[in-house]
Amino acid sequence: MPLCPTDILKDISSTLNPSVNPYVAKMTAALADGSIPVLQGSALKDRRGHWREAFAGQRENQAPSNRKLIVEIGCHLGLTLNQMAGNHQDADFIGMDITFKRVVTAAERAVRQGHRNVITVLGNARAMDSIFADGEVDGFVIFFPDPWLKRAQSKNRLVDEAFAALLATKLAPNGFVWMKTDQEIYFKEAREAFCRAGLTPSEPIDFFAGHAYESTFERRFRLQGLPPHGGQWQKPFDDRLC
Ligand SMILES: C[S@@+](CC[C@H](N)C(=O)[O-])C[C@H]1O[C@@H](n2cnc3c(N)ncnc32)[C@H](O)[C@@H]1O
Numbered sequence: 001m002p003l004c005p006t007d008i009l010k011d012i013s014s015t016l017n018p019s020v021n022p023y024v025a026k027m028t029a030a031l032a033d034g035s036i037p038v039l040q041g042s043a044l045k046d047r048r049g050h051w052r053e054a055f056a057g058q059r060e061n062q063a064p065s066n067r068k069l070i071v072e073i074g075c076h077l078g079l080t081l082n083q084m085a086g087n088h089q090d091a092d093f094i095g096m097d098i099t100f101k102r103v104v105t106a107a108e109r110a111v112r113q114g115h116r117n118v119i120t121v122l123g124n125a126r127a128m129d130s131i132f133a134d135g136e137v138d139g140f141v142i143f144f145p146d147p148w149l150k151r152a153q154s155k156n157r158l159v160d161e162a163f164a165a166l167l168a169t170k171l172a173p174n175g176f177v178w179m180k181t182d183q184e185i186y187f188k189e190a191r192e193a194f195c196r197a198g199l200t201p202s203e204p205i206d207f208f209a210g211h212a213y214e215s216t217f218e219r220r221f222r223l224q225g226l227p228p229h230g231g232q233w234q235k236p237f238d239d240r241l242c
Helices: 022-033 051-058 079-087 100-112 125-130 151-156 161-170 184-196 216-223
Strands: 068-073 091-097 118-122 137-143 171-181 229-234
Touching: 022 100, 051 068, 051 091, 051 118, 068 079, 079 091, 079 100, 079 118, 079 137, 091 100, 100 118, 125 161, 137 161, 161 171, 161 184, 171 184, 184 229
Parallel strands: 068 091, 068 137, 091 118, 137 171
Antiparallel strands: 171 229
16 A cells, blocks of 8 residues: 655554555554554654664663664665664664555564664655654665656656755765665666765765675566666765765
């Protein structure tokens, strides 16, 4: 069930019939009892600027620290999100996606794998301003956001100039964006957009310690003989344009 809210804080799980979609029922239960780390609607209203406290609470009584906060946009069923969370236990990970099934499944996977540094969020990443303060995020991961686009649909791509500017605003100094796509033209246009937003092309980000993180869609394309096009960008301390 896709979701395209302009208001990410609007409660929608309570307005839907849980018998139509079992993931709505799981979301409703999780919001009530915290059984899996998935959030939606008003459960997000106090998170802006306070994600580190929220993760500290999830790990029970650990004081908030300077742990890095990484956000995966389009986390799908949580494969990459949970691989990263497992490899980087000193950082916290938020996965955003737009269907109940994807964010619930990704959160269930986190519980199964014992990760207490993962929270998933149902919501359109374009509306992230209501849940992230400026400079709050240390890194964005965006893998294969809009695959297989026909040329006529390219105006609907997620990563455009406005979105690149939004990501740059939410990043802390030295924060990064890691994007991969199946389309070379999309990659080139995104690269321009990130540069115009003040992000600079980067060598492989140290944080990932050489992990390639082949995502579900990357694997699908590889099996069809299609290579990924990707890059990493960083927000400089002095906001120089590249
Ligand atoms: C093609 S899939 C790629 C999934 C995964 N990142 C991978 O590489 O295997 C794109 C994902 O982005 C999600 N998505 C699309 N638009 C989004 C938006 N505006 N905000 C958050 N997620 C979005 C989709 O629901 C889907 O799960």
